[in-house]
Amino acid sequence: MGQLEGKRIIVTGGAQGIGLAVVKGYVEAGAKVAALDLQFSDAGEVVDEIYRHHVDVANNESVVTAFEKAVGHLGGLDVLVNVAGVERGGPSHEIPDDVWDLVFNVNAKGTRNTNSAAFTYLKEKGGAIINFGSRSGVVGVPEQAAYSASKAAVHTWTRAVAQEWAKYNITVNAIAPAMWTDMYDDYRNRLSEDELAAHDAVMAQQIPIGGKLGNPSVDLVPLLVFLASDGSHFISGQSFPVDGGWLHMR
Template sequence: MITIQNVSQNPPPHGDCAIEETACHIIPSITGRHILITGYASGIGKSTAEAFAAHGVHVGQSVASEISSKNSNTKIKYQHLDVTARSECRAVVETAVRFLGGLDSLIHATGYIHQDAAETIADSEIDRMLDVNIKGTIFMNQAVFPYLKTRGGTILNPESDLASEPLPLLAHYSASKSAVQSFTRAVAREWGKYGIRVNAVLPAVWTPMIDGYRESLEKENVVGHDVFMNDRAFLEEKFGDMEIDLVPVLAFLVSDASRWVTGQLVPVNGGVSLVR
């Protein structure tokens, strides 16, 4: 298995990356797969790598020492990655493929969120949102395509319920996620003939990005966010747990158990929105 980790929590998304070789036993059918994970510094990317590491996956970067201390068989190699730079995405993937001798899956977990009233969104914030959420997704998908084209594989892109049911102050974020949604469905159709399955995952789980978003809100808006989640989620919790609720779904989607699943928006959200 391979994970390549983007370590920046704030844009632009620069930082060290790690390349690791492993076998993963969360689902037996992904044992020995070569999987690339972006967005490793925190949130979904980090939780996925940590959960996989507990089952024999090698992970790295600044939190690698923490993971390595729990998993003595960890193998680490660092590499810089900026997902907004096409050349860096290509270079990182090329290095990963050389290191492992192949690639089976991409879990692209890099994203950016920012709040502002629709009428006052600055050019710089629009550019940043487009660069990270849209260009970054397209660049990473394009970078892995040549290696998946010859043998098939899986791609998981980051999505959000806010693409279809936006909240106030997040018009530009919602728009960027709608673009990712359309891109995912389009490339699933185009690349299916190569045996490449492309899906988008819509998680409603606690992440540092959600924490940061809520911390930036006025007190009354935090209450409003809680009310929104309480009204929407069918289950008791407002948000799910990344390791318990989300990571097993990601493992399923990169395994052969999901071989007939592609072009889908996969909600892991407790019923917050009903995807169709």
């Protein structure tokens, strides 16, 4: 409690899943938080101490407007957490152009748009940016080629701008989470009964801690609170797997 007292934080994708868990965790840690999401109204409103505003991270004009409103409400900006993302799967040789474009526009271009908007407000006094990559973006996952490639772009973008923006005292890190979310439920729902059983058996074997995906509030939020705090000021350009040890299992 109070670890982030006085911090002003924007969280994209803050309407549900990991994003919502992060928003709640930051409020509990004492931060002032603005949640931006496609689901929210562009009029802006305050609900349970959280400022909520519409954003389409793939649209730079929408991002600039949403950040201007959010920063105005918060009275400044110290931290951006870019959670917003989409996942689509299927045979790699059959990925339609519209699916490829959607995944890259939200995950890769959305990272560029939100990070660049945050840079505008952070460059004078420093701060922290936390992007959401994925294990898929590190190892590549069959039938998730577009998602894997877009998340690989997030990790490499993070390493590049971490070096470029260090002179402004801005840290930039990425997370590779393995959390049970609505997006994961959608993936599971696409599997047949036999495929789901096989998937769960693989997960039980490959994730050393617990044998399944983690709980965002319990397993992920504590790290995000630390990365948003002053205690993480000497950590930048890193990708943190939060996955029960899954990433490095072979």
